[in-house]
Amino acid sequence: MKSTVASIGHARLDALLHIHGAHRRFATPEGGIVSALGGVDLEVRTNEFLTLLGPSGCGKTTLLRAIAGFEELDDGEILLGEQPLSGVPAYRRPFNTVFQSYALFPHLSVADNVGYGLDVGGTPRAERNARVAEALALVGLAGLERRKPKQLSGGQQQRVALARALVNRPRLLLLDEPLSALDRHLRQAMQVELKALQHRVGITFLVVTHDQEEALVMSDRIAVMQSGRLQQVGPPGEIYDRPANRFVAAFIGNSNLLVGTVTAHRGDSVDIETVSGLRMHAPGGRFAKGDRVEVMVRPEQLSLDPAAGDGPTIDGVVETVVFVGADRHVQIRTRTGDALTALQRHVAGAREPGLEPGAAVRVSYRPEGIHLMQGEPA
Amino acid sequence: MKRTTADRVLSAWGAGFLLILYLPVALIFVYSFNSNVVNMMAWEGFTLDWYRSIFGLPTQLAKSENYVESTATLVAAVRNSVVVALFATVVSTAIGTATALALGRHRFALKPLYQALLVLPMIMPDIVLGIALLIFFVGVGVEPGLSTIVAGHCVFLSSYVFVVVSARLAGMTADLEEASADLGASPWVTFKRVTLPQLLPGIAGGALLAFIISMDDLVITYFIAGVDSTTLPLFIYGVLRRGIKPEINAIAMLLLAFSFVVAATGLWLRSRRQ
Numbered sequence: 001m002k003s004t005v006a007s008i009g010h011a012r013l014d015a016l017l018h019i020h021g022a023h024r025r026f027a028t029p030e031g032g033i034v035s036a037l038g039g040v041d042l043e044v045r046t047n048e049f050l051t052l053l054g055p056s057g058c059g060k061t062t063l064l065r066a067i068a069g070f071e072e073l074d075d076g077e078i079l080l081g082e083q084p085l086s087g088v089p090a091y092r093r094p095f096n097t098v099f100q101s102y103a104l105f106p107h108l109s110v111a112d113n114v115g116y117g118l119d120v121g122g123t124p125r126a127e128r129n130a131r132v133a134e135a136l137a138l139v140g141l142a143g144l145e146r147r148k149p150k151q152l153s154g155g156q157q158q159r160v161a162l163a164r165a166l167v168n169r170p171r172l173l174l175l176d177e178p179l180s181a182l183d184r185h186l187r188q189a190m191q192v193e194l195k196a197l198q199h200r201v202g203i204t205f206l207v208v209t210h211d212q213e214e215a216l217v218m219s220d221r222i223a224v225m226q227s228g229r230l231q232q233v234g235p236p237g238e239i240y241d242r243p244a245n246r247f248v249a250a251f252i253g254n255s256n257l258l259v260g261t262v263t264a265h266r267g268d269s270v271d272i273e274t275v276s277g278l279r280m281h282a283p284g285g286r287f288a289k290g291d292r293v294e295v296m297v298r299p300e301q302l303s304l305d306p307a308a309g310d311g312p313t314i315d316g317v318v319e320t321v322v323f324v325g326a327d328r329h330v331q332i333r334t335r336t337g338d339a340l341t342a343l344q345r346h347v348a349g350a351r352e353p354g355l356e357p358g359a360a361v362r363v364s365y366r367p368e369g370i371h372l373m374q375g376e377p378a
Numbered sequence: 379m380k381r382t383t384a385d386r387v388l389s390a391w392g393a394g395f396l397l398i399l400y401l402p403v404a405l406i407f408v409y410s411f412n413s414n415v416v417n418m419m420a421w422e423g424f425t426l427d428w429y430r431s432i433f434g435l436p437t438q439l440a441k442s443e444n445y446v447e448s449t450a451t452l453v454a455a456v457r458n459s460v461v462v463a464l465f466a467t468v469v470s471t472a473i474g475t476a477t478a479l480a481l482g483r484h485r486f487a488l489k490p491l492y493q494a495l496l497v498l499p500m501i502m503p504d505i506v507l508g509i510a511l512l513i514f515f516v517g518v519g520v521e522p523g524l525s526t527i528v529a530g531h532c533v534f535l536s537s538y539v540f541v542v543v544s545a546r547l548a549g550m551t552a553d554l555e556e557a558s559a560d561l562g563a564s565p566w567v568t569f570k571r572v573t574l575p576q577l578l579p580g581i582a583g584g585a586l587l588a589f590i591i592s593m594d595d596l597v598i599t600y601f602i603a604g605v606d607s608t609t610l611p612l613f614i615y616g617v618l619r620r621g622i623k624p625e626i627n628a629i630a631m632l633l634l635a636f637s638f639v640v641a642a643t644g645l646w647l648r649s650r651r652q
Contacts, residue, residue: 101553105557
């Protein structure tokens with residue numbers, strides 16, 4: 001309890017929502033207990049676009065539902081400013097949700113769906129109509145007021161769900177996998193549009209997604225969850241470049257992950273040797289000689305250009321080359337036996353030498369491109 | 379599409395099934411217009427006399443001994459049946475719907491047991507239910523009459539409504555109700571604006587079913603009806619006990635037409651809502 005009080009004391013003034021020690025357990029059909037939330041502390045800042053990112057079953061949706069008021073916490077609390085929300089039913093919370101299924105009312109027209117919150121709230125008819133029209137214009141659906149949800153495409157239904165939530169001007173907009181039902185092109189367009197929309201309406205967005213690319217594109221901050229616990233919270237660039245642990249490194253983007261030991265410490269940087277015997281040089285002043293570390297190198301940080309400069313190098317043999325459009329994923333087996341993936345930008349018409357499987361390559365890297373994380377003790 | 383032997387066999391099987399199902403009804407339909415007074419299975423000519431006879435209109439064929447009961451008794455029986463069915467439908471629809479909501483949207487102890495006990499009246503033999511109700515009414519000292527028939531019908535009709543409404547409710551995900559709450563609607567407003575409109579086809583279907591079953595019930599009604607509370611099925615049964623008269627065919631056809639009208643009205647109302 002003491003720590004809770006202390007953290008409230010230190011809370012940033014612009015925090016909208018505080019979550020302290022959130023616990024939620026479920027009984028499984030087999031008679032076991034699973035912990036959907038295992039002690040989550042998180043604050044949601046006013047006007048930010050925060051994404052809860054994690055694989056399915058990591059507890060992100062449970063947390064969203066607890067904030068919305070559909071789920072009670074077994075332990076811990078959620079505060080809106082200073083006000084505890086436990087015991088406050090969903091219909092009294094100043095939040096609105098965009099459901100994964102959209103949950104549009106099939107018996108109501110588009111306009112009546114969007115106007116639902118205003119209608120039950122007793123907003124005068126004229127104002128209600130004006131705000132519904134405004135919300136529909138905001139999401140680009142003006143003119144479809146009289147349609148029923150069934151007569152709309154998936155993308156249009158999603159916009160109705162957005163308009164229905166936004167029209168109430170909530171303190172916080174909760175979005176549960178909002179883009180998961182859309183096809184790839186529409187999804188990518190909507191990622192940018194959602195972000196722009198959030199900027200325009202000035203409402204705090206809390207999005208749940210399992211799509212790391214979506215999280216990177218849209219978010220001001222990302223909260224990565226796994227097994228009911230927060231793994232890391234930070235801006236997308238920080239999460240991508242400096243993941244807190246192996247899970248975050250592997251979940252977000254592509255990465256080469258090796259296990260090694262610090263062999264020498266030189267001021268801000270260290271020498272490391274991987275289990276297989278590969279020697280590398282990386283920044284990591286916080287580690288001491290003999291520490292076990294996880295080594296992460298993003299594929300784009302490895303260069304296959306022989307004229308790449310005078311950085312450290314790794315020798316190896318090309319195993320496979322996978323063409324994925326803009327890039328080629330070149331899989332390399334190092335002399336010591338480690339597998340590394342490097343990216344090579346695809347240039348139309350150019351035929352670079354040395355990229356056939358079996359060819360010997362020299363991979364160069366900048367030490368700053370390598371990120372070290374605390375490893376498991378040997 | 380090439381028709382295989384299997385297709386032909388299945389088509390014949392389907393046609394045969396429909397024939398067995400509807401041939402008896404078709405025969406009654408034909409007999410109800412047959413002017414043969416002695417043997418209704420031998421066609422003699424077309425007549426509307428059996429229908430005229432039911433309504434007490436002058437006829438050439440129907441002799442007084444062909445039709446022992448007076449039209450007034452028949453009209454009274456129809457009136458009793460409709461009154462019973464209306465009351466029983468309203469009460470059992472309310473009970474069945476409320477029960478379906480309670481079981482479909484809430485968790486509580488012994489729910490499976492409760493569910494099993496609810497559908498039991500549907501599979502319980504009518505005779506057992508009839509005797510049990512009779513003993514109960516006699517035990518508590520209620521005079522048999524229309525009110526006991528209504529009460530008795532409600533016992534098993536509630537189960538039918540419960541099953542029909544539950545099926546509809548199971549097809550409705552809870553997320554619409556959550557969306558309503560999320561938009562600021564109290565539980566009562568959510569029920570009124572979201573749950574009820576969604577559930578209405580189920581409730582209407584359950585009510586129609588209850589109405590038709592109540593109109594049609596003979597066995598249970600037989601035990602709990604009083605002297606002045608003869609319903610239409612009881613009346614027909616009484617007439618049949620004195621031998622099959624041609625008028626019975628006409629009454630059966632009118633009953634069938636009535637059921638069709640009720641069912642068709644239900645379907646029509648449903649299609650208009652969508």
